Amino acid sequence: MNDASMSAEMTANLSKSLDFDQAAKPKVVAKDVNVFYGEKQALFDVSIDIVEKSVTAFIGPSGCGKSTFLRCINRMNDTIEGCVVKGGISLDGDDIYAPSLDVVELRARVGMVFQKPNPFPKSIYENVSYGPRIHGLARGKTELDEIVESSLKRAGLWEEVKDRLNEPGTGLSGGQQQRLCIARAIAVSPEVILMDEPCSALDPIATARIEELIDELRANFTIIIVTHSMQQAARVSQRTAFFHLGILVELGATEQIFTNPSDKRTQDYITGRFG
């Protein structure tokens, strides 16, 4: 390719990614986020808009700060001693670090699914009904039953568990447990779901099931997924953010990031030169 056609192609791609950005409404907006663990700085001036009702993947080599940034969005870093977050993050314009903000309420708006499925040591029913109960989302048993059923249906688990709702959640297979954790997250009607490597403990079939589910859920939720798998990022996300050494190097439409990244570090990572 000569320089002229390369630059035409780059301009076309850039305008494609700008179109993509303009059509989308930002749900989470981070501005100049810096995170420290004691003396060590883990994130440097991260600014990003996460658009609503889509999947954004965070990729990058181990230790680059993906999970640290994810945890900033529901203030899970507050629970880590010595961790200090500076900068601003808003959810639909609300400053989530405002002193008046109720963190319990924030975590109902921003749910989280972890790497290892972690159902409570309770029944399947109680795993899903716990959140709606403590947040007062149901006006009685019938409504609670309805929330449990609809959450399990949306998580694609209902048919497999409807006859064993009183059995322990921990008795399910790994993939089913992860779908139970997704049902638990959905049950409180969050706006955003954070997923920290949700498939890393699962086999390929269970992984495919969760990936299909993520694709269905994006119609109603804003999803951010940290993944080590570039194939997974390419399959499930519409936007991809590449982190390196605590810096957000590049954010763009997933297709553009994987076919025509603008930064050499992204190019080196996606072509397997490091990471």
Ligand SMILES: Nc1ncnc2c1ncn2[C@@H]1O[C@H](COP(=O)(O)OP(=O)(O)OP(=O)(O)O)[C@@H](O)[C@H]1O
């Ligand atoms: N609780 C903690 N205490 C101290 N340092 C931490 C803590 N958690 C993360 N770090 C450090 O912050 C940096 C970013 O870590 P983080 O886990 O966010 O990266 P990551 O990109 O998610 O990595 P991985 O892909 O391996 O999960 C790393 O240098 C890590 O050692």
